[in-house]
């Protein structure tokens with residue numbers, strides 16, 4: 001992945017436009033706004049850009065991106081980041097935009113859960129289906145251990161060093177972290193309900209090698225309870241396939257049961273919603289609030305298709321409208337990148 005500017009969280013960032021969501025559509029919006037000399041900051045809850053393409057299907061081939069007969073989710077995100085690099089957007093990752101309000105000077109003030117404040121002349125909501133939330137397994141009392149012993153993502157591998165780690169699941173996340181955490185953990189058990197795995201075959205093969213070497217324990221069954229005190233788990237109670245209860249030593253538990261998408265705080269920003277989607281004017285992609293635009297999966301209008309290519313089109317039209325809000329004095333002349341030397345200069349190709 002290309003180097004991207006990731007300023008530390010916190011403080012106040014003044015910019016022309018804040019784009020909420022660094023999915024494929026939010027990323028392409030940087031390009032369309034950049035051609036009009038508009039500076040952007042991108043914010044995303046995820047720790048990487050790419051939205052659904054990066055989080056849900058990085059290795060799946062996409063066949064309907066114009067000009068690419070086949071490209072993976074991850075490949076498309078890399079190309080988009082390369083394409084927007086000349087415009088030097090700042091990426092504010094691992095933070096969720098919580099609030100959006102208007103200041104007395106007419107600028108929008110957005111705040112994140114990581115303590116960053118943005119002041120911007122316009123806002124582009126490219127929040128897709130909202131925020132990805134891990135699915136919580138149906139284990140009684142699991143909430144009291146979340147954030148201490150039970151984690152749904154690995155933020156810092158060091159937090160798992162020297163622990164009895166129990167990983168639950170059979171997909172790519174479960175297998176990837178089994179392989180990555182095994183060298184650090186005191187012990188590592190992979191628990192899955194059956195001896196078949198959805199993860200990449202190569203990861204499954206490597207896991208089975210570690211099991212054969214006695215470095216990873218593979219258990220079949222389901223977690224039925226957790227034992228511990230003061231927010232710290234000591235044991236997981238596992239019901240095996242014959243219904244017998246087995247206690248596994250575990251001080252760190254990583255359940256990987258997939259992700260769901262929840263709309264999250266976007267719903268409270270005073271913008272009109274219709275069944276969890278933001279209605280927009282299809283000439284400008286403006287929402288019910290002047291200066292706030294919505295593009296990509298989050299918006300709705302007659303004939304809307306939740307396709308990446310539709311989001312790209314929306315980004316182009318949004319930029320042509322937003323420029324009048326961001327730079328009202330600017331005379332906008334429509335130009336092609338093929339023939340405009342001023343656009344080519346901005347792109348750094350001449």
Ligand SMILES: Cc1cc2nc3c(=O)[nH]c(=O)nc-3n(C[C@H](O)[C@H](O)[C@H](O)COP(=O)(O)OP(=O)(O)OC[C@H]3O[C@@H](n4cnc5c(N)ncnc54)[C@H](O)[C@@H]3O)c2cc1C
Nearest residue numbers: 021023024025044045051052097127128130296297307308
């Ligand atoms: C399995 C699968 C296969 C698909 N295949 C195709 C295909 O072949 N072709 C195609 O065109 N489309 C496909 N799609 C659909 C495509 O991925 C979506 O249309 C596209 O990702 C929408 O892009 P987006 O940028 O609007 O939203 P998203 O990709 O959903 O990105 C939105 C981003 O906003 C962030 N966000 C949300 N709320 C906040 C907040 N409050 N603060 C900060 N960040 C926030 C989220 O974390 C997320 O990263 C597929 C989808 C799936 C699930």
